[in-house]
Amino acid sequence: MTDSLDPRVNRLRLDNIDAPFTIEEGENWQAYEVFHQEKRGAHHEHVGCVHAPDPQMALIFAKEQFGRRKKCVNLWVVRSADILAFGLEDEDMFANNMEKTYRDASGFKVMEKINKFKGKP
Amino acid sequence: MYGGGYIFEEPKRQPLSAQTPDDPEKLAAFEKRIANGEKIEPGDWMPAEYRRQLIRLIEQHAHSEIIGALPEGTWITRAPGFKRKLALIAKVQDEIGHGQLLYNAAETLGKSREAMINDLLSGKSKYSNVFNYPAETWADVTVIGFLIDAAAIVNQVANAKGSYGPYCRALERICYEESFHLKQGHDAFIELATGTPAQKAMLQDALNRWWQPIMHFFGPPDKASNHSEKLMQWKVKMASNDDMRNQFLDTYVPKIWELGLTLPDPLLKKNPETGKWEYSDPDWDLFFEVIKGNGPCNKERLDVRKWAEENGRWIRKALMRPEEMKRQTAPVA
Numbered sequence: 001m002t003d004s005l006d007p008r009v010n011r012l013r014l015d016n017i018d019a020p021f022t023i024e025e026g027e028n029w030q031a032y033e034v035f036h037q038e039k040r041g042a043h044h045e046h047v048g049c050v051h052a053p054d055p056q057m058a059l060i061f062a063k064e065q066f067g068r069r070k071k072c073v074n075l076w077v078v079r080s081a082d083i084l085a086f087g088l089e090d091e092d093m094f095a096n097n098m099e100k101t102y103r104d105a106s107g108f109k110v111m112e113k114i115n116k117f118k119g120k121p
Numbered sequence: 122m123y124g125g126g127y128i129f130e131e132p133k134r135q136p137l138s139a140q141t142p143d144d145p146e147k148l149a150a151f152e153k154r155i156a157n158g159e160k161i162e163p164g165d166w167m168p169a170e171y172r173r174q175l176i177r178l179i180e181q182h183a184h185s186e187i188i189g190a191l192p193e194g195t196w197i198t199r200a201p202g203f204k205r206k207l208a209l210i211a212k213v214q215d216e217i218g219h220g221q222l223l224y225n226a227a228e229t230l231g232k233s234r235e236a237m238i239n240d241l242l243s244g245k246s247k248y249s250n251v252f253n254y255p256a257e258t259w260a261d262v263t264v265i266g267f268l269i270d271a272a273a274i275v276n277q278v279a280n281a282k283g284s285y286g287p288y289c290r291a292l293e294r295i296c297y298e299e300s301f302h303l304k305q306g307h308d309a310f311i312e313l314a315t316g317t318p319a320q321k322a323m324l325q326d327a328l329n330r331w332w333q334p335i336m337h338f339f340g341p342p343d344k345a346s347n348h349s350e351k352l353m354q355w356k357v358k359m360a361s362n363d364d365m366r367n368q369f370l371d372t373y374v375p376k377i378w379e380l381g382l383t384l385p386d387p388l389l390k391k392n393p394e395t396g397k398w399e400y401s402d403p404d405w406d407l408f409f410e411v412i413k414g415n416g417p418c419n420k421e422r423l424d425v426r427k428w429a430e431e432n433g434r435w436i437r438k439a440l441m442r443p444e445e446m447k448r449q450t451a452p453v454a
Contacts, residue, residue: 004421005255006195014424021242021427027437028234031225031452048291049225049452051234053440065218069298083453088164 031080032058036066037073044076055079143168155356160286163229163454174357176230177246178280179288183223184241184248188422190216192256193265201259208305212266215298222294226287228451242427244414251334253416260313260320260327266306268331268373272338274299275369284356287454307376314380321381328377329385336386336403339366345405370398 004010029051035044047066052058058077067075086093101107147166154161161167190213197213200206224234240246251269256262274296281292313324340362352358360368371391377384388401411419 005257008195009421009425012425012428014421014428017424017427017431021431022239023235023430023434025233025235027434028238029437029441031228033453046454048222048294049454050221051225053437054442057440064214065221068214068218080451080453085164085453088162089166 029053032062032077033080033083034058034062034066035076035078037075038071040073044074049080050077052077143170152354155284155354159284160289161284162286168355170351171355171357172230174352174355175285175288176227176232178357179223179227179230179285180232180237180240181247181249182280183220183227183237184246185252186216186220186223187241188248188252188426189269190220191422191425192252192254192418193262196256196259196262199259200262205309209262212302212305215302219291219295219298222291223288225452226285226291229287229454231451233451238430242423242430244423247412249338250408250411250416251338252422253411253418254331254334255418257330258323258327260323261331263306263309263313263324264327264331266302267310268306268335268377269338270299270302270306271373272335272369274303275365275372276339279359279365282356283359287452290454311380314382325382328382332385333403333407336366336400337405337408339363339369341405341408342402367398370400374398 030053031049032052032055033049034047036047037044050058050061050065052061055077059075062075062077066072144166148168151161151165151167151171161171193209193216194213197206197209200209224237227237228234237246241248256265277292277296277299281289281296283289310324313320315321343361343363370389374384374389374391386401388399391398410416414420
């Protein structure tokens with residue numbers, strides 16, 4: 001192979017690298033979900049994930065990946081395998097019944113009752 | 122309900138080509154969702170072809186980020202001055218980070234990170250052709266940082282409006298960071314363009330070298346490209362090659378010309394009637410030749426990646442915790 005323009009590449013002696021090379025399944029570790037807290041008092045929000053061999057390394061990679069710009073005071077990591085979620089196909093179960101005013105503050109008309117008691121129109 | 126591992130199972134067990142044909146009822150619901158502007162998420166039903174095309178697209182995008190950092194990484198030690206070195210280090214770190222974000226997004230579709238890296242090393246998966254050319258001088262680095270990143274932004278901003286949730290979320294973060302890349306590239310470009318006659322000549326040379334690869338960047342002309350209307354309908358492909366190329370020329374050619382630089386294409390001009398740019402056809406035979414692996418740097422780029430994987434293996438293994446590895450899984454979102 002001809003010389004690279006990069007002296008560091010030439011020092012790698014790439015002439016010896018023609019044999020096929022494959023990495024093994026699992027060699028890039030496992031996935032961790034990352035949660036980012038922008039300021040004290042705020043919720044941690046999911047921002048993405050990293051691959052790491054253990055939770056400590058996952059935190060280090062998460063700091064590099066999600067904490068290198070903008071404000072960040074804290075990060076959580078959790079193994080992706082440990083996330084339990086509803087199926088997206090079940091999203092209709094979250095549809096709101098319109099007859100749920102008993103769950104909302106607006107469903108209780110206290111002033112009307114007070115005004116009636118005081119005899120105002 | 123399901124655990125986080127659900128995504129990994131499907132395509133790993135069964136080759137995509139062996140999957141059963143799409144259920145027409147589910148397909149109709151899927152297409153309606155996309156037509157309504159809703160996003161598709163990893164757990165959703167999706168046509169096998171949608172999954173296959175997205176894996177190909179996102180994986181190639183991820184490889185491009187990683188390979189694209191190589192010609193720039195070369196120049197960190199030789200970047201002129203402390204500020205330029207810092208900016209280039211930050212940019213290269215961003216590009217590697219973008220590769221990670223995109224690999225994660227592709228993994229949610231069922232292809233493992235390891236399989237993607239192996240396909241890159243074996244030459245089965247492609248990456249952006251533009252990174253098979255050498256960065257000969259510092260001026261090349263400024264042309265890459267300004268114009269290649271600008272072209273990438275045109276592409277990525279379009280893709281960020283696509284239909285697949287994890288890809289859109291990754292692109293949102295990527296586009297935010299790319300805006301810094303573009304600005305620092307433009308800044309370095311202007312510095313050479315307005316500098317000494319030697320600096321200006323060096324920049325003009327680099328521009329002449331890079332113009333054809335830049336014209337190749339968005340892919341073959343629409344009349345020759347075989348992208349299906351289905352991919353547009355499914356919002357996998359968001360804009361045609363010629364439309365993106367035209368948008369790029371419209372924004373950036375004036376920014377090149379205003380600095381007194383020229384472009385090596387006598388036919389390049391905006392047609393005042395159509396509002397579209399006209400240009401000489403770049404050499405598309407050369408484009409396909411480079412994709413096949415015969416460009417000036419294809420072998421070096423892949424050899425460097427292979428070297429990194431081979432020589433990084435011992436540390437990956439040293440960090441491995443067998444008890445942590447029992448439950449392999451892909452990212453959930």
